[in-house]
Amino acid sequence: MLDYITSYLKSDTTPGQAGNLLWALIYILLIFLGLSVAVIAMNWLERKILAHMQVRLGPMRVGPHGLLQPIADALKLLIKEDIMPAAADPWVFWMAPILVVITAFTVFIVVPFGPTHAVTDMNIGVLFMLGVSSLSVLGIVMAGWASNSHYPLMGALRSSAQMVSYEIAMGLAVVSAVLMTSLNQTGTGTLSMIGIVQAQQAQHIWFVFKFFPLGLIAFGIFAIAMVAETNRAPFDLPEAESELTAGFHTEYSGFRWSLFFLAEYSAMIAVSSIAVTLWLGGWMRPFPTWLSGETWDLVFSLIPGLTFLLLAAIAFLGVIRMPKHPYFRVQTIGLAGFGAVLGLIGLILLLPPVRDRIQDIFWFSAKVALSMYMYIWYRGTFPRYRFDQLMRVGWKVLLPLGIGVLILTAMAGVWL
Amino acid sequence: MQPVATTFFFYFLAGLTVLSGVLVITRKNPVHSALALIVALLGQAALYLMLYAPFVAGVQIILYAGGIMVLFLFVIMLVNIERSQREEQFNKQWIEGIAAAITLGALFVLVFAKSKSLFPDRAIPMPEGSNTQQVAVLLYGNYMFAFEIASLLLLVAIIGAVVMAKKRI
Amino acid sequence: MIDRTMIDRTVTDRTTTDQAMTDRTSHLELEQHDKTFLDSNELIINMGPQHPATHGVLRVILKLDGEKVLGTECVIGYLHRGVEKIAEHRTYSMFNPYVDRMDYVAAVSNGLGYCEAVEKLLNVEAPPRARYIRVILTELNRLASHMLWLGTHALDIGAITPLFYTFRDREEVLKIFEKYCGARLTTHAFRIGGCLYETYEGFEREVKKFLDFVTPKINEYEELLTTNRIWVERTKGVGKISAKECVALGVTGPVLRASGVKWDLRKAQPYAAYADFDFEIPTGQNGDTYDRYLVRMQEMRQSLRIIDQAVGKIPEGPIIAKVPKVMKPAVGEIYHSIEAPKGELGYFIVSDGSTQPYRVRVRPPSFVNLQALDMMVRGALVADVIAVIGTLDIVLGEVDR
Numbered sequence: 004m005l006d007y008i009t010s011y012l013k014s015d016t017t018p019g020q021a022g023n024l025l026w027a028l029i030y031i032l033l034i035f036l037g038l039s040v041a042v043i044a045m046n047w048l049e050r051k052i053l054a055h056m057q058v059r060l061g062p063m064r065v066g067p068h069g070l071l072q073p074i075a076d077a078l079k080l081l082i083k084e085d086i087m088p089a090a091a092d093p094w095v096f097w098m099a100p101i102l103v104v105i106t107a108f109t110v111f112i113v114v115p116f117g118p119t120h121a122v123t124d125m126n127i128g129v130l131f132m133l134g135v136s137s138l139s140v141l142g143i144v145m146a147g148w149a150s151n152s153h154y155p156l157m158g159a160l161r162s163s164a165q166m167v168s169y170e171i172a173m174g175l176a177v178v179s180a181v182l183m184t185s186l187n188q189t190g191t192g193t194l195s196m197i198g199i200v201q202a203q204q205a206q207h208i209w210f211v212f213k214f215f216p217l218g219l220i221a222f223g224i225f226a227i228a229m230v231a232e233t234n235r236a237p238f239d240l241p242e243a244e245s246e247l248t249a250g251f252h253t254e255y256s257g258f259r260w261s262l263f264f265l266a267e268y269s270a271m272i273a274v275s276s277i278a279v280t281l282w283l284g285g286w287m288r289p290f291p292t293w294l295s296g297e298t299w300d301l302v303f304s305l306i307p308g309l310t311f312l313l314l315a316a317i318a319f320l321g322v323i324r325m326p327k328h329p330y331f332r333v334q335t336i337g338l339a340g341f342g343a344v345l346g347l348i349g350l351i352l353l354l355p356p357v358r359d360r361i362q363d364i365f366w367f368s369a370k371v372a373l374s375m376y377m378y379i380w381y382r383g384t385f386p387r388y389r390f391d392q393l394m395r396v397g398w399k400v401l402l403p404l405g406i407g408v409l410i411l412t413a414m415a416g417v418w419l
Numbered sequence: 420m421q422p423v424a425t426t427f428f429f430y431f432l433a434g435l436t437v438l439s440g441v442l443v444i445t446r447k448n449p450v451h452s453a454l455a456l457i458v459a460l461l462g463q464a465a466l467y468l469m470l471y472a473p474f475v476a477g478v479q480i481i482l483y484a485g486g487i488m489v490l491f492l493f494v495i496m497l498v499n500i501e502r503s504q505r506e507e508q509f510n511k512q513w514i515e516g517i518a519a520a521i522t523l524g525a526l527f528v529l530v531f532a533k534s535k536s537l538f539p540d541r542a543i544p545m546p547e548g549s550n551t552q553q554v555a556v557l558l559y560g561n562y563m564f565a566f567e568i569a570s571l572l573l574l575v576a577i578i579g580a581v582v583m584a585k586k587r588i
Numbered sequence: 589m590i591d592r593t594m595i596d597r598t599v600t601d602r603t604t605t606d607q608a609m610t611d612r613t614s615h616l617e618l619e620q621h622d623k624t625f626l627d628s629n630e631l632i633i634n635m636g637p638q639h640p641a642t643h644g645v646l647r648v649i650l651k652l653d654g655e656k657v658l659g660t661e662c663v664i665g666y667l668h669r670g671v672e673k674i675a676e677h678r679t680y681s682m683f684n685p686y687v688d689r690m691d692y693v694a695a696v697s698n699g700l701g702y703c704e705a706v707e708k709l710l711n712v713e714a715p716p717r718a719r720y721i722r723v724i725l726t727e728l729n730r731l732a733s734h735m736l737w738l739g740t741h742a743l744d745i746g747a748i749t750p751l752f753y754t755f756r757d758r759e760e761v762l763k764i765f766e767k768y769c770g771a772r773l774t775t776h777a778f779r780i781g782g783c784l785y786e787t788y789e790g791f792e793r794e795v796k797k798f799l800d801f802v803t804p805k806i807n808e809y810e811e812l813l814t815t816n817r818i819w820v821e822r823t824k825g826v827g828k829i830s831a832k833e834c835v836a837l838g839v840t841g842p843v844l845r846a847s848g849v850k851w852d853l854r855k856a857q858p859y860a861a862y863a864d865f866d867f868e869i870p871t872g873q874n875g876d877t878y879d880r881y882l883v884r885m886q887e888m889r890q891s892l893r894i895i896d897q898a899v900g901k902i903p904e905g906p907i908i909a910k911v912p913k914v915m916k917p918a919v920g921e922i923y924h925s926i927e928a929p930k931g932e933l934g935y936f937i938v939s940d941g942s943t944q945p946y947r948v949r950v951r952p953p954s955f956v957n958l959q960a961l962d963m964m965v966r967g968a969l970v971a972d973v974i975a976v977i978g979t980l981d982i983v984l985g986e987v988d989r
Contacts, residue, residue, distance in 0.1 A: 053748075056749055057748070057749050057751075057752035057753075058752050058753060058756050059752060092448070092450070094451070095450060095451075095454070098454075125473060126473060126549050126550075126551070127473040127474055127476075127477045127550075127551065130473075130474065130477035130478070130481070131477055131480075133481060134477050134478075134480035134481040134484075134485060135480065137480070137481055137484075137485030137486065138480065138484060138485050140485060140489050141457060141484070141485070141488065141489060141492070144489060144492045144493070144496070145450075145454070145492075147496075148450055148492070148496050156496060160493060160496065160497070163489060163493075164493075167486065167489060170485075191552065194474075194551060236746065237746065237818055239746075240746075240971065382748075383748065383749050384747070384749065384812070385746070385747065385816070385818050386742065386745045386746035386747035386813075386816070386818045386819050386822055387745065387746025387747075387818070387822075388746075388818055388821070388822070389821075389822060389969060389971045389972070390655070390969075390971065391655075391969065392821050392822075
């Protein structure tokens, strides 16, 4: 038994490849927990960042600086009355949010947080992720249908038409990146997520910079398509409040709605993971070849700990600026505790044994977090596309561009 | 890597696929039929995985379950359902249906029995290289012409659909 | 166990029956056929009166072919308060506060129009100092109204951030109003014959500071929207109306000017002290939503210009003319119109010699502009209807009175 547990630790592969079920389950649990924390954090971050862009403060009351707001929201949604329209189809109504959540969470099996830090490494990793996320379209169609009402149905059909259209552009961009993996010494490309990052490592370049500007354009196409795929601004007409056709989740309330919400943020993180893995070098630290060597490695390995210490410093700054009034005593103590926890994590991350192990996960998460910030930034800045303009962009702009980039990448790969 | 409980998974997946197939033809609600078909297709994708063909499985999920079935659902949801449900159901001919099924089953059993010698041995040699590579070599190498003809056919179908559905060009 | 029959009964009682809907929309030439909505292509959809994007309680019945709009009908009157009838039972100065509540977004202009109309009826003229103060406040008011318009219009189209920026800057204008007359929104700033309140201590300094504060903000709004590709695509070519159609319908204000007609009552029939100031009338060319946006942005800048010229040059003197305490104008009628932020705001007052007017008829710009909605959205998509309602800049308080 003990051998079973420790044999994996000595091996150099992912649990799936090592065939170790226990460790696979542990990894799955960790990913599940991490994803839940990430979704909750995203909720808070979105409200705060959007608010600060709009010259206001966002949630401030529930917990210090609104830190407990997501928990309050989750509690509220859980205790809300579960309404089902009388004429709705109960099976399909019940199945739709479950399908969307299952597909949103299943894709994380192949997401590589490090060379061995994935649940498994399928050799069709990217294909698997694209395929399972295309199953979520079915959940949306089912949700619109099950509500048995005119407006959600039209909204669901529009959402799903948009998602299917932009999947094509996403696929073309992904193929361009996969083409670049075949320019290794061995001459064969790979669809496996870990293999793609290792290809970038072997070629000493992030694919976003390869064959400049082709890699950049492919990344740009994927970045736009992934925003449209997850139905976020500026492509969120089917769910906008000021339009006539309300979104597909109109008839869902309480816990079921929170499942859709959870799935939306998980899908955002999933497609961001694809983008980070394919173009932004996955778990590699910035400048692996320009700034190489022992000292630079040391400097970059200190950054995770320093980041958390910086966050702790910001929290303590907030503590100092809290009003000195008895009403705020609990909040001040709470914020100070939160800052202390962050500081503790930062100090732990500075210890040498932890430092080496945490590198990959930190850089991967940092890049995904950057992508999340861009999502929130887009939401705060851009107006919405009208539906026909949205489809025009997907079919008439991104698709030809994607095909062009693919052809040029193939030519560049053969002749350069 | 050691396969895990292969026999159990095979029977489970095959049974799931067959059961979903039966549900497709017995449900009254067309949307339920479409959803059962999706389950059948996913079961089939898992069976492909068991045959060590992950690329085909991935493509099956993306195209069939995620693309074609979405299109099926669109059409089902946009067509006037009440009118179609008021029409005659086919269930009055079940005697003829069972007779035809028995005949077909007997034909299959006969063919299998007569040609047992033509089937290969149990152990099929695994192909070299990954499934993706093998499919690519075949598709873009040996069967390139057929591939191009098929894509041209699909293009014609797309143009035809657009021409028929558009109100004016 | 839910009682379905009771639900069905209450739902049918409260909403419009099919027959009533048919009577009301018969002019839209609908075909009577089997009402399975997904089967036929034509659809009647009801927008509002409770809707986040109709800027008030406006109900719009749309006849759609799929997504295209075939015809519209506006149902108004949800905010009708009988203001004109009330006027017949109030004295002229008592009616002054009611006037603010019509276009509640730009209340100062309403007051200006009414006071000037009654002054014409009484044959008095406001002293120069009052006229300058009136111009400054009215132009600040125009700025506030356009800022609100920009925020809500951008919000309807999907840009959620400019709303907060414009409201934040509008706060500064409202602060000045509050310091001047005590109220932010329904100001009741002017009286018949001039102004009641003297400018407060530091008024000119604050207005100058405000001008320096707001000019870079307006540049910020333009930076956010004017060259934004998505904004341009959502607004260019949407809701076109030609100059001839505008004149035929009686549409005035920025809508008329964006179609190319250079008509502004401040220059054509100068009132208050506008003849003393040097400013331009921005006009557009295509008459679409994008041009209306540009025209209103330019108008904001021109307002700043006027305020800049006026402040610092306010002449000394009395702020209110000699007006009898009991106002009994001679028998007669008068129509006086001003250029409100939304268009030509006119007051037609009939006096029968008593202290109360015989009839006050208000010509609200939003009411007349709303007629153009049907013409502007024919053939457009549903999402454009919301953009066009926003660009017409209607205030239901004015439309319904």
